[in-house]
Amino acid sequence: MPEPARLAQPLTRLDVRPPCLATIEAVVEGERTVVTCRGELDVGAEELEPELYAVLDRSATGVDLDLGEVRFCDCGGLNVLLSLRRAALDQGKTVTVRTYSPTVGRLLDLTGARELFVTEQPGPPDGSAPAAGPVPDSEEQVRSMDVDQELRLEVGQLRRAMQTRPAIDVARGIVMASFGLSAEDAWTVLVTASQNTNTKMHNLAQGLMGAVHGQPVPAPVQQQMAAAVARVRQTGQGEAGPQ
Structure with a gap:
């Protein structure tokens, strides 16, 4: 009969605040402010x-944003x-993205968020007004509005999902540190x-984070x-993997 799982250390001793691995530098350019970010956005x-x-x-x-020197970016950074x-x-x-690294570009593409940070089309370099292009008919305008609305809805749903993800990641770290488990086994628990x-x-994640501050689980x-921890220690793997 397996011994009941015990905490390796009291939860109240854990610091759940993740370190910031990025820096920013702001430079005013007329009515806009250019913010250069370097490091990792998580x-x-x-x-x-x-x-x-x-x-x-x-800023006026x-x-x-200049994200060309961002080496890593996940849903927390986005x-x-x-x-x-x-x-x-x-x-x-408005907030626009001037430049971005391939890492940031992939994330913007995968989430459909690129369109939310697009700059306006610049005019010709000689300073003259941009050339007039064909005016879309009403059907094209309606279709464009529908696509924009769908994109904003999808990004809104994604944003709500991302707001919960950092707490889950922190909770997994708490389980890893408390029970001495790997990231995969902590996720299984x-x-x-x-x-x-x-x-x-x-x-569940919010409850575990609250336990760090003395709130009862x-x-x-x-x-x-406790049962899940005992099981992964016995089998070496969980019954469920990341979804």
């Missing part, structure tokens, strides 16, 4: 939000960019406990997690 980039919002507040018309864009819209300003207690994953969740 959930830790949330620490940059106060500085980014301050830059946005000081908005912010242009969520920071989307939040900055939303704050800009609330102020009647979370999935198993979520399924067996009929608790949504992000709610419901007994059924503790029991299912």
